[in-house]
Amino acid sequence: MIAKRTKLVKISITVLLITVVLLLFLPACQKGTSGEKELQKITVILDWVPNTNHTGIYIAKENGYYDDEGLEVDIIQPSEGGSADLVAAGKGEFGISYQEQVTYARTTDNPLPIVAIAAIMQHNTSGFASPADEDIKTPADFEQKIYGGWGSPTEEAMLKGLMEKYDADYSKLEIVNIGASDFLTSIARDVDFAWIFYGWDGIKAELEGISIDFMLLQDVDPLLDFYTPLIIASEATIDESPVLIEKFLRATEKGYLFAIENPEEAAQLFLQENSELDPELVTASQKYLSEQYMGDSTKWGAMEKSLWDNFSNWMFENNLLQSKLASEKAFTNEFLPH
Numbered sequence: 001m002i003a004k005r006t007k008l009v010k011i012s013i014t015v016l017l018i019t020v021v022l023l024l025f026l027p028a029c030q031k032g033t034s035g036e037k038e039l040q041k042i043t044v045i046l047d048w049v050p051n052t053n054h055t056g057i058y059i060a061k062e063n064g065y066y067d068d069e070g071l072e073v074d075i076i077q078p079s080e081g082g083s084a085d086l087v088a089a090g091k092g093e094f095g096i097s098y099q100e101q102v103t104y105a106r107t108t109d110n111p112l113p114i115v116a117i118a119a120i121m122q123h124n125t126s127g128f129a130s131p132a133d134e135d136i137k138t139p140a141d142f143e144q145k146i147y148g149g150w151g152s153p154t155e156e157a158m159l160k161g162l163m164e165k166y167d168a169d170y171s172k173l174e175i176v177n178i179g180a181s182d183f184l185t186s187i188a189r190d191v192d193f194a195w196i197f198y199g200w201d202g203i204k205a206e207l208e209g210i211s212i213d214f215m216l217l218q219d220v221d222p223l224l225d226f227y228t229p230l231i232i233a234s235e236a237t238i239d240e241s242p243v244l245i246e247k248f249l250r251a252t253e254k255g256y257l258f259a260i261e262n263p264e265e266a267a268q269l270f271l272q273e274n275s276e277l278d279p280e281l282v283t284a285s286q287k288y289l290s291e292q293y294m295g296d297s298t299k300w301g302a303m304e305k306s307l308w309d310n311f312s313n314w315m316f317e318n319n320l321l322q323s324k325l326a327s328e329k330a331f332t333n334e335f336l337p338h
Contacts, residue, residue, distance in 0.1 A: 037070060039067065039070055039071060039072035040070055040071055040072065040244070041071075041072045041074065042071055042072070042073055042074070042092075042093040042094070042244070042248070043073075043074045043075075043076060043091070043092035043093060043094075044057060044073055044074070044075050044076070044092060044093070044094045044095065044096070045076055045077075045078055045083040045086050045087060045091065045092040045094070045095040045096070046075065046076065046077050046078065046083065046095075046096050047078070047082070047083050047095070047096040047097060047098070047229055048077070048078075049077060050075075050077070050270075050273070050274045050277075051200055051277075051285075052199060052200065052267075052270065052282060052285040052286050052289050053096070053120055053121070053197075053199070053229050053289070054075075054096065054120075054270075055255070055256075055259045055266050055267070055269075055270045055286060055289070056120070056252055056253075056255035056256030056257075056258070056259050056293070057073075057075060057252055057255060058075070058255070058269065058270045058272075058273055058274070059254075059255035059256075059258050059259055059266055059269050059270070060073070060251045060252050060254060060255030061073050061075065061255075061273075062269045062272060062273070063254075063255070063258065063269070065251035065252075065254045065255055066248075066251045068251065069247035069248070069250060069251045070247065071244075071247060071248060071251065073248075075273075076092070082097070082101060083095030083096055083097050083101075083232070084097050084101050084102065084105045084112055084114050084232065085112065087114055087232055087233065087234050088105070088112040088113055088114050088234055090234065090236070093233065093237055093241075093244065093248070094117075094231055094232065094233055094237075094248060095114075095231070095232045095233075096120070096229050096230075096231060096232075097114070097116070097229065097230055097231075097232045098226075098227070098228040098229055098230065099116070099226040099227040099228055099230060099307075099308065099311060100154050100226065100228070100311070100315065102114060102115075102116050102230070102232060102330055102331070103308075103311070103312050103315060103321065103325050103330065104320075104321070106325060106326075106329070106330050107312075107321045107322055107323050107324070107325050108322060109322065113234055113235035113236065114232045114233070114234055114235070115232060115233060115234070115235060115238060115329070115330065115331060115332055116227065116230045116231070116232055116303065116330060116331035116332070117230075117231050117232065117233050117238075117245060117249065117331075117332060117335055117336075118230060118231040118249055118252070118253075118300075118301035118303075118335075118336060119227040119230045119231075119301055119302065119303045120227075120229045120230055120231065120256070120293065120301075121227065121228065121229065121230075121289075121292050121293060121295070122227075122292070122293070122294055122295030122296065122297045123218065123225055123292070123295050123296075124216070124217050124218055124224065124225050124226055124227075124228055125197055125198050125199050125216075125228075125289075125292055126195060126196065126197045126198070126216075126217060126228060127195070127196070127198065127214055127215045127216040127217045127219075127220075128193050128194070128195055128196075128214070128215045128217075129183070129187075129193060129194060129195075129196045129198075129201065129202060129205075129212050129213065129214045129215075130145075130187065130192055130193035130194075130212060130213050131187050131188075131192075131210070131211070131212060131213075132211040132212060132213050133211075134192050134193065134213070135213075136192065136193055136213055136215075137213060137215075138166055138215070138220070139159075139162035139163050139165065139166040139168060139215075139220060140163070140166040140167065140168045141168075142159065142162075142163055142168055142173050142193075143163075143168050143169055143172040143173065144172055144173075145173060145174070145192040145193060146174045146175075146176060146190070146191045146192045146193075147159060147173060147174065147175045147176070147191060147192070147193055147194065148176055148177075148178035148181070148186045148187070148190060148191030148193070148194045149175060149176070149177060149178065149194065149195065150177065150178070150179055150180070151177045151179075153320060154315075154320060155175075155195060156175065157315070157318040157319070157320050158195075158217075158224075159173060159175070160318070161221075161314075161318050162220055162221065165221065176190065176191060178190060178191060178194070183196050183201040183204075183205075184201070184204060184205060184208065184210060187212075196214075198214060198216070198288075199285050199288050199289045199292065200281075200285055202214055203281065203284050203285045203288055204281055204285075206284070207280060207281060207284055221314075222310075223310045223311060223313075223314045224311065224314070225307060225310070225311075226307055226308075226310075226311040227303060227307060227308075230303070230331075231249075231252070231301075233245055238332075242335065245335040246335050246337075249301065249335050249336055249337060250337045252301075253300050253301060253336070253337050256293050256294075256300050256301075257300060259286065259289075259290050259293065260290045260291075260293055260294060260300075263283075263286045263287045263290040264283060264286070264287070266286055266290070267279070267282045267283040267285075267286040267287075270282060270286070299336065300336075301333070301336045302333050302336060303331050303333060305327055305328065305331075308325070308327035308330060308331055309325075309327050312324065312325035312327060312330075
């Protein structure tokens with residue numbers, strides 16, 4: 001009788017152990033089959049340090065819009081080379097770039113196979129800024145001044161072309177490279193004016209009570225209204241993974257539309273991953289840019305061929321390009337949500 005009971009106990013323990021193992025094992029099997037789907041990992045390469053130009057991407061990540069599309073997005077800053085080089089080399093599926101960078105990339109002797117797939121901003125928000133007491137109102141006032149730049153050939157061509165348009169002598173302008181130095185620090189100490197994005201440095205000047213004069217580029221010359229920044233992908237990604245691009249842009253659009261409707265909450269979501277930035281500046285910048293993302297367009301991200309043609313022709317005429325741009329191959333609205 002004792003032996004029979006012992007045998008029954010052993011059988012009961014064995015059954016219990018098997019049941020426990022099955023209970024632990026089955027959920028794992030279900031997750032790999034009929035449960036949660038594994039997210040597709042992709043990389044987005046920024047053009048610079050995180051700022052409010054990028055808010056919609058961070059919101060899409062924070063609010064789970066990418067998750068909803070089955071995407072796990074890693075947002076990184078560029079290391080060596082710009083985002084265009086890295087995206088073309090397959091180091092990331094998507095990148096943040098500028099119309100001038102895409103135009104350069106596609107017209108060199110060794111062109112990069114990158115394509116603009118969405119405009120983050122509908123109109124150029126950059127221009128030349130200077131302390132109000134410098135009295136720089138037009139490019140004619142650049143004579144005898146010191147310009148602080150970052151060493152791009154676009155800058156020199158821009159300055160030369162605008163000064164000539166206003167009958168000013170380009171040889172009387174001094175250009176120094178200030179790299180990534182703070183704009184307000186530079187104009188207080190080293191230079192007379194610089195090229196800035198108003199949505200960041202202009203807003204920062206407002207918050208600090210510093211009076212500046214600002215020349216929006218397209219106000220000086222209508223041909224200088226170009227898409228900056230924008231989102232790029234490689235031709236390989238376009239050919240091989242069109243559905244991926246649609247998913248990414250569908251979620252990204254939701255992020256920017258959220259920022260447009262909720263600028264203060266958008267700023268807080270952006271700061272969750274970028275807590276080193278000044279909350280007051282981020283919030284004020286977000287309020288400004290939330291009105292710029294779509295501008296006068298009825299659709300976020302859409303681009304017009306005329307803006308690509310106008311600016312690329314200007315670049316070619318100012319000897320910035322080796323050949324004319326085939327703009328129809330440089331950008332596409334094909335993958336934007338309908």
